[in-house]
Structures are given as C-alpha cells and as structure tokens.
Amino acid sequence: MSKLQLSNDGNIKHLLTTEGLGRDLIHKIFDLAESFLNVGNREIKNVPFLRGKTVCNLFFENSTRTRTTFEIAAKRLSADVINLDIDSSSQSKGESIFDTVDNLISMGSDIFVIRHPEPGMPELIAKHVGDNVHIINAGDGNHAHPTQGLLDAFTIKKFKDRFDNLSVAIVGDIKHSRVARSEIHALSTLGVPDIRLVGPSEFMPTDMGQLDLAIFENMENGLKNVDVIMMLRIQKERMIGSIIPEDEKYSERFGLRKKHLLVAKKDTIIMHPGPMNRGVEIDSDVADSKQSVILAQVTFGIAIRMAVMSMLIGKNI
C-alpha cells in the first residue's frame, strides 16, 4: 500500500491511507500546511500553486461538508474545480467507474478527490491511473479518511507541540470508523506512546492487533489523565437495529460530559470530526467549552488539504 502512495523520490503520489506514511513525510505535510495557515490570515488568501490544474471531486457518497473543504482548498490554490456527485449520471447509465475516471483524465483532470462507500476503491483507481494523475481518498467505507487523520494529528501538534509524551483517547464506534483508523495510524507513526480506544466492546476493532492500543469500556477509566479526547460521530443510521439500540443508553455511557473532563488532564483538548450530534456523543457545554478545538480542526483541515494537493502536484514551496 505505502509503495503505491509514494513516488520514487519519496514524495507522495497518492494519498490513500495514513497507514505506512513515514513520520518525515507527515511532518513535511505539516510544515507546508503551516505555511498555508499563514496565507489564510492574509488579506488575499489565494496562492497560484495549482493554477491551470483541474481538481475533480468525485463523490459516490453524498457529503457536502467534506466536498466543500476540498473545494475551498483547491480554489485557494487557484485550481479549477469540478464537482461530480455520481448517482444519476454516468453510473446510472451503466458506465464503469474506471471509464468515468478515464474520461475525466482525458478531459484533463490532474487530481481526483474520491469518496466511495466501498473500502479500497480509491486504491483500485490509483492502480488504474497513469503517472500524472493523483488520487486523494476522501473516505472509503470504514477503511480510511487520511486527510481527516492528518488534520487531527496536525491539530494536536498545534496545541500540544510534541507527540512523544501524550495520552490520547479515541471514543466511540472505532470498529466502523474510517476516521478513527486514519487517526490511529497517524498518531502511532508520530510516536504517541499512549493511544486508548474507549467504547462498548462491540465497537472495538479486530484488525489492529499489531498496534499497541489500550481498550476501555468505561469513560472515567479511559479518559484518566489524557491530553487529548477525540470523539467520533455516532452514525445514527448505523445504530438502528444494532446491539446498542437507543441514543440515550449510548449517550449515557459514552457521551462526553462536563464531568468527564475532571478525570482528564487540566489542559486536555477536545476534538470531533463533525458534524456533531449534540447531546448524543457530546454535550453542548463541552463542545462549546474553551478546551474544545473542534472549529480549529476545520481551519487546519483546509491547510492540510492545500498541503496535500500541492505536494501531489510536486509543489512543496
């Protein structure tokens, strides 16, 4: 997997997963993102890095929010952006996804941002395309969402400066979460010594045995002395008919409340990938507290996506 992502000169060629991304490479992305953060504070926020390039947002799963972050990042780099929500167009006419991609490449697309319900589809597409075309995985089933993982790690770096002394708790349905997977791989590579997964046992992953992860079924224990609390979004649609049938029950056991902050470190930060279900996985007074860095994550997400797109196209400043 990691080989497919990297070009011969060690740069990223595609971004499919945070798994196997080297620590140096991640820090290189962070450095570039940092420079774009400064751009974001200027009067004119646009830079010409991707002028004349075409970024194609190819979403086989509806997500206005995520698409918008990539759209804004690409436009700030002066790219031309094409948004394609595929449901009713080519796919409904029976064309294969590879034909769709080949056509868009022939039209001149340089970068594809792909969201697809099927795990591994962005990788399949990356294998299919030629050398001058770059794939960003914007979420594939429960597999990976690498820009989210990177922006979350970048957020931690911005607030905590270093990784090698941190305790980080990830709370929720880790098993079905591409966000959690991408976070765990990024933080693990960056050297976080204490990564804790908190949630009901049915929500714990079974495929990450090689990593040193601590598992907690109790919030108070799991959050004890942590520096960072990363909440996951509860997929309500997934809860229906599942083993944990009711919002209230889940919320009571694993929803983040003010009282939980008492067991964590005093300067712990609270993260959430959004959109939040207030009152379900996170209480409003926590989400809006001073310790919450949830909106900072969004701002950093634009900078991270600008950095990734620039590096894919070979512009490292």
Next chain:
Amino acid sequence: MSKLQLSNDGNIKHLLTTEGLGRDLIHKIFDLAESFLNVGNREIKNVPFLRGKTVCNLFFENSTRTRTTFEIAAKRLSADVINLDIDSSSQSKGESIFDTVDNLISMGSDIFVIRHPEPGMPELIAKHVGDNVHIINAGDGNHAHPTQGLLDAFTIKKFKDRFDNLSVAIVGDIKHSRVARSEIHALSTLGVPDIRLVGPSEFMPTDMGQLDLAIFENMENGLKNVDVIMMLRIQKERMIGSIIPEDEKYSERFGLRKKHLLVAKKDTIIMHPGPMNRGVEIDSDVADSKQSVILAQVTFGIAIRMAVMSMLIGKNI
C-alpha cells in the same frame, strides 16, 4: 435591527432588511452600483475587489434564479463561490444551522448569502457570527429580501432620477411578500411621497401602520396617475385553498393589462421581481411593452449585489 446592520463607522456590516437603512447609505450603495454598471459594459466585466474572499451561498430554500444572481455578482468581483443547497447534507444529519455556519467560517467564508423559510433567521445568524463575517439576507420567509428592495429602488432612480415627486403602486399579495416589504421600506426612506398598495383586502399588510401607505382594492383607482407600477409575483402554491381560489378571478381583478396603463402616467414604468406568471398577474403584452423595465431590474440587480458585497468587505472604491 439597524444597529446590527451597521458598523461603528456607519458602513454596512450585514444586509438584513431595508428597514432602518439610512437614506445616505442607500445612495452610497447606488453610487457604487452605478460604477459597477459601467464595468458590466466593458469587454472584461470582472474586477478584483473580492479576490481571495469566499462567498458562501447558503440556501435552505431552493431558488436557482436568486442564487445565480449572487453567484454571478460574486464571481464578477473575483470571489471564490461555494453553493450549498441545504436539505440533504448537514441539516439532514441533524447538525444545527449555527454549527454549519461556524464550520463554514472556520473554512474561511467571508460573506454568507442566506435564504431561509423562517423570518429572522439571517438576523439570528448575524448575531451569532464574529466581526469579520458578513450576512446578506437573500429572503427570509415573508420578512425581507433587501437586495431586491434596493435593486427595485435603484431601477426607479435610473428611470425617474428622483424619488420625492413620485407615485408608486405596488400590486398583489403585499401581506405575504418579503419583496413588497423591502420595497416599501426602501422607497419610504428615499422619500417617495405617494406609496400605494393595491390588492384584495386579505392581502394588505397589518404590520406597517406607522408608514403612510394608501390602500386600494381597485386597479383603476390604485394606478391613477402613478409613475411606477410594481407587480408582485402570485404564489400559486399559496393560492390553493385560500380565500381567492381561482387564478382567473384574481387575474381578472388584479392582473395588469394594457387597459390599466391608460389611467397611469404616460411614461409610467412597469416592474416585476420575476419569475412572472404571464397571463396571471401580468399580461404578456404589458410585460414585453416598451414601458416594461423588468429585464433592466435583473441587470441592475447584479450591480446592486456587487455593490453590497463590496461594501460589506470594506471596499467602497
């Protein structure tokens, strides 16, 4: 309300309603719009006033036409434009509108153009956001549609030059019309001495008692010697099951026909905010007559929206 719209230096900070906007401020917007009209006639119609700024069209009610006018105005100012029709995305995932707005601000949105079915929602959002973010109300329920009110007043200025000697008739369902409300407040502030409301009594507003408005239930009387006839769009969907059940009946009593022009001034102009129901509230031979300035309204609307966006961002030429 007016305080929320104005910054300390007397400039507009948000545009939520024409009510309470000062006469000088409106003329300032008109002057800027005039300069953009000239730009619109040049070979290259774009200017760099909003380069590097992001305008977010946040429409909670479908209106391709209105959104397009803001999109064109913003692009002509060189802004990056994000279109969000909210139905199926964040809102359907249960996120609050404030969270949606906060996220888009964190992504770097500078101006929000908001249409919402609920009166007052753009004001609530304006109260919520920080100093560097600006809200334009693009229609909130039956409350206000200030850019429409301003462009209509600007159209009158272009054709009649002054306001203090005019008779203006507004015809239709005033009660439920945000367009009419915004027109009435703008024209009243600009000094139109004779504003007439024409329509069935059930369609007359009950909340504008403080203004000096003449009410007519008869077209011939209402249009006698007027300089300007402003027709409103009939909301067919609203007519169903209402007190005036049939198109024909309403059209017979309050549809604008050629014969009505005989009672108005010879050089009266005819206006309509569009889209028109030809044969219902306006006959085709009137809509397409020389006295019709309906398409000029559209052109002026782009200039007015460019002027408002520029002023919000602090660019007054």
Next chain:
Amino acid sequence: MSKLQLSNDGNIKHLLTTEGLGRDLIHKIFDLAESFLNVGNREIKNVPFLRGKTVCNLFFENSTRTRTTFEIAAKRLSADVINLDIDSSSQSKGESIFDTVDNLISMGSDIFVIRHPEPGMPELIAKHVGDNVHIINAGDGNHAHPTQGLLDAFTIKKFKDRFDNLSVAIVGDIKHSRVARSEIHALSTLGVPDIRLVGPSEFMPTDMGQLDLAIFENMENGLKNVDVIMMLRIQKERMIGSIIPEDEKYSERFGLRKKHLLVAKKDTIIMHPGPMNRGVEIDSDVADSKQSVILAQVTFGIAIRMAVMSMLIGKNI
C-alpha cells in the same frame, strides 16, 4: 439554418448543427482546436480568451458528462461558468424558457450551452436572443449534437490526416441519434467519399435522402475495408418495448467484436461517443484495444469546445 449560425463576416455566431457549416469554417475550428491541444500539454493549461465572460450551461436534460466537458473547456478559457440544471427551478415555477434565457442574458451571460429534449429548441432560442449572445447546441432530442460531430471529425483528421480517401462506417441506431446526424453532416461536408450506415433497417434514417449514404444490415459487409468505425451508444431505455427487445440479440448482430476488425482495414480506428455499454454495442477487448481512439475523442472534445467558444466570442487567435 446555416444563415442563423453565421455572422455577416462569415464567422460562427451560434453552433446549432453541423448541417450547412462550410468546409473552410470547419477547418478553421480544427486549426484553433489544434492550438488549444498544445495548450493542454503545457504546465498551465488555462488561457485568458474568455476572461470576464460568462458561460451558462443550461441543461433541460441531465448529462453530467457533457456538461463537464463544456465546464472544463470554459474554465480553461478563464470564463465564469454557471451551471443550471433546469427541472425544479424556474421551469417548475411556470416561467417560460425564453424568460429564463432573457433573465440570464440580463445578468450578463455571453454564451449559452443548451441541452434540451425537444429538437429545434436551441435554434428557437438563437432566433430569440440579441447579437451579443451566442448559443451552442449541446444536444436537442434526436436532431443534432454539433460539437460531438465536430470532435469526431477532428479525431479522424488527427489519425487519418485527410478525409477524401476514407471509408467510414457508423453503426447503431442512426435514426434516433443526434450524434450520428451531426457526424454524417460534418463528414459529408469534409468530403468523405464513402459513408456507411450499419444497423437494423428500423434504425436507418428516413430524412437524409439527399446525401449519398450506403446502408448495410450486416456488420461484415458494412465494415469491409473501412478506415473508421464509429459506434453509437445503445439507448437501453429506448430499447424497452421496441422492435428489438433484447440486449443480447442486438449485441449479437451489431455489437462490435474483435472478429469484425478482421474485415476492416488493418489500421482502422474505433470510435464511440461514450458512455459505453461494454458488452452491448462494443466488446471490452475492442474498446480497450490499440485501435480504439475513444479517450482521444474526449481530449479532442475539450479542444474543439474551447475553439468553438472562442470563435463565437470573436477570438480566433
């Protein structure tokens, strides 16, 4: 028809059909497209020909693929692009198509790219608009799809260099195909001496008697010694309940298979306007073979559309 398309100085004013377009004019478009192809290979693919111009994609029939080609072409020319899929907006509010167009012109639209299910609608609109507004027919019922016809002819020129010694076979439902009609008129004007139509007799056109076309109901005969095979897309939706009820039967008789290439010239090229129904009108091993120029068509299509838009606006380099 041809008069409506041409301005007094012999330039194109609208592009409604390939029928009646002069040979010189087509070659002028090809020359300009050729220069844009070179631009497409540069680091920065954009040129400022349409800076400050607004291109409005007005699609009354859903086609993400075709719209995207025009969107990319327009953006590469630095135009502002407005995408309007009309279903639910103005049309549903009962506004006429002419009112919609007039409004968009008043907003400053310079070029309309129009797809409409009704044959002749783009021509009606071209008759309606003023001198500074230009219409491109992007497909009107079974009438015409002129940019597709031109890009197909351009593709042949790129691979075969000249037209006056070619045998070209068009295979499929010619009768209902706007693509086929536009191809036939373009190739006929360009001097292709041998144009063959291949398909069941029910799919042969009845309105092209003035042209010298050979008709074949048998693939082996129709493809004998041809230089170019142009496959048409089978409209599955049109097949239902038609005289040729089953995919398999049609595919067996008229689907392009490897064996058919044996009867054609050795260097025959294979074309398809996309999206393909692999295994129906074309086998995958043929579509992906070295002789297939299907993706080249897509690349050339961007260049042709850039050329047409530039010429409409009076920029011929």
